[in-house]
Amino acid sequence: MSLTTLTALLLNAVTVQAKLPLSPDDLRARLQEDNDITFDPLGVAAVLHNPRAQASAARLYTQYDRDSFIWPHTMMIGATLVPLQVLVEHMTATFSSIHPAITLCTKGTVNLSVVSNMVFKELPLDFSNAWLEDIIAFKSSSKPNNDFMLVHIPHDTPQTGPVPWKVFIGRLSLHFISAITGAILGAAIVLSILSADIWSVILFFFYGTHWLVGVFISLTTIVTVHRPERPIPPDSTTRYAVYQRPAGGTVVFKGRQDDMEKWGRRTWEFVPTFTNKCLHWLWITTGTLAALASVACMVNMRGYLQLAFLGILFYSSLAEIVATRIARMIREETHLPARSFPVLENNTRTRGIIRATIEAHRAIRLTNLDWVGLNRLPDFQIFKDMQEMLRRINEYQEDVEVGKEPHPRAEVLQHPRVKEAISDFLNAHEHNFPGKLAERIVDETKEALLVWSRFPENSAVKDDADMKMNSV
Structure with a gap:
């Protein structure tokens, strides 16, 4: 090998070594400057998809069980992604489109395919008849194909009995869940100010305002059941609708003609008052800003404030599950008498x-x-x-x-x-x-x-x- 060739190879090796992080200085850990702005996948945890957040926001808008309890929308994981999605629907919708608030509240609607002695082939299952969910999901027997569940659809508003102590405690618990969320967010804002952490101040401020707007929304009804101009005439004729469960078992709904027709024709509408419009757009704006702040601000916050933020998300997610169980208990206690009759364990x-x-x-x-x-x-x-x-x-x-x-x-x-x-x-x-x-x-x-x-x-x-x- 010639001297010229050897010299060229040595120069190439030096050049490659200079380009790779192999020097002692490159391997030494360096502290990040305080004025650096970075992004980290940990901040995306706040805006992960969460189907429970969608249902919780829809319950917040409808408040269909207002006579029994007020639903508290919490700041769970994915809660701020919902208003961001509604904003996108507003931006892409035409003037003749369905209002995005209605779309939000009907995404969780399940249409039951039925055969009946009426014109309806489907019956909607949504917040207005949530008490049916547990009845339809009854536990099958050892012969599920021969199981029957009879369901009586009540006329007008179901009769309610006296408020038991469990309902009173449940209502207080729902208010307590919402109040704790607000108190935690308020304490986080104060701690961020005392820590002089501008990133955490911005993050918790947007979350706090979004929670406050949600409290104001819970005091009104933004989306309600549509009332037709010509009301359905009274008709006491008995009608039936038979639903065959995919998992086995037959559910038979029995009710008056007018009640079954109201069920089959049920639709939702946005109440276009000035207050509702303002609350709707405030909820969208604050939620969108909170979602953006979750990604941009969290990683730049101090470590203990990051842990506080993750703790709020964990508490809110757990609180939403507890609130769902409490709401179900209240609904069962306030709707009397029970309107179902199981017929199980049939040989034929x-x-x-x-x-x-x-x-x-x-x-x-x-x-x-x-x-x-x-x-x-x-x-x-x-x-x-x-x-x-x-x-x-x-x-x-x-x-x-x-x-x-x-x-x-x-x-x-x-x-x-x-x-x-x-x-x-x-x-x-x-x-x-x-x-x-x-x-x-x-x-x-x-x-x-x-x-x-x-x-x-x-x-x-x-x-x-x-x-x-x-x-x-």
Whole structure:
């Protein structure tokens, strides 16, 4: 190798070494200057996607349960990302678009696909009927496909009983949760000022103002249920809607025509008052600034103030979960009587249908529900005749419960009306269907009648308002 070639290789090696951080000075740790502005992934934790934040903000805007409690929107993880999303929708929407506040409040709406003797094929499940969520999500039995849950839709506003001590404590707890959030943010602002940390002052100030705007919003209603110009006329005709759960089990909703129609046609509207518009835009502005400050300010704050900020997010996220459980408890305690009746552990589907038609209280039992017409049973004559038999038995039950039929319940199977309905059904299908389907249906009917005869809550002595139906 020539001297010239060797010299060139040495020069290249020196050049490469100079470009790599291999010198002792480069490996030595250096403190960051106080006036440096940096960004760090830790600040993004405040604006991570959180579906609970979306639902919490929607509850804040609707306050549908205002008569029972006021929902406190907390500064949980992702809470400030929601107003930022609403701002983007405002910027991209046209004048003819749906108001972004309505979009915010309807994102959590679930449309239940139902078959019914009405024109509605879907029924919305949202904040206005949140009490249905736990009922629909009832625990299945060992035979989930044959499970039934009967749900009575109340007429107008559900009757509420006296406020128990648990409801009083729950309301105070929700106010306490909101007050603690504000107190923590206020203390953080004071500590930031005393620490002369401009970054933390900006961050906690925006979060504090966003919390304050949320408090003012909770005192009013920005999004409410739309009231049509022509109200739905009163109609007491009984209607049914059948919902088949994906996880197994059938939920049957029963209610008046006008109540079921109000449910099916329910929509939301933004209340366009000057106060609501100002609060809406203040909530968007302060929330957006808080989201931006979370990313830009947090990493430049002092270490103990960063920990304080993360502590606020952790507390608010946990507080929102606790508030959800408290709100559910209040809703259960203030809506009386219970309006559901489970029919579980059925060996066959016909047994579940018969029990739901006979055993339940008369206000909720499935009288005159056309299972064949709704395609919930095969279009066979035996099932049509079964429905006719159940209709005649329901008429007898109604007369007994209102006092028109004095026959003792202990002899319910020997009553002429019951024996006649059963014998007519048996005679029509004595030689039909192998496996003695008709005899099995009759046995299931007799079993349900015996259970009904032992229900003291179906007695005609008690008033309907005092009836307490079985709940989940």
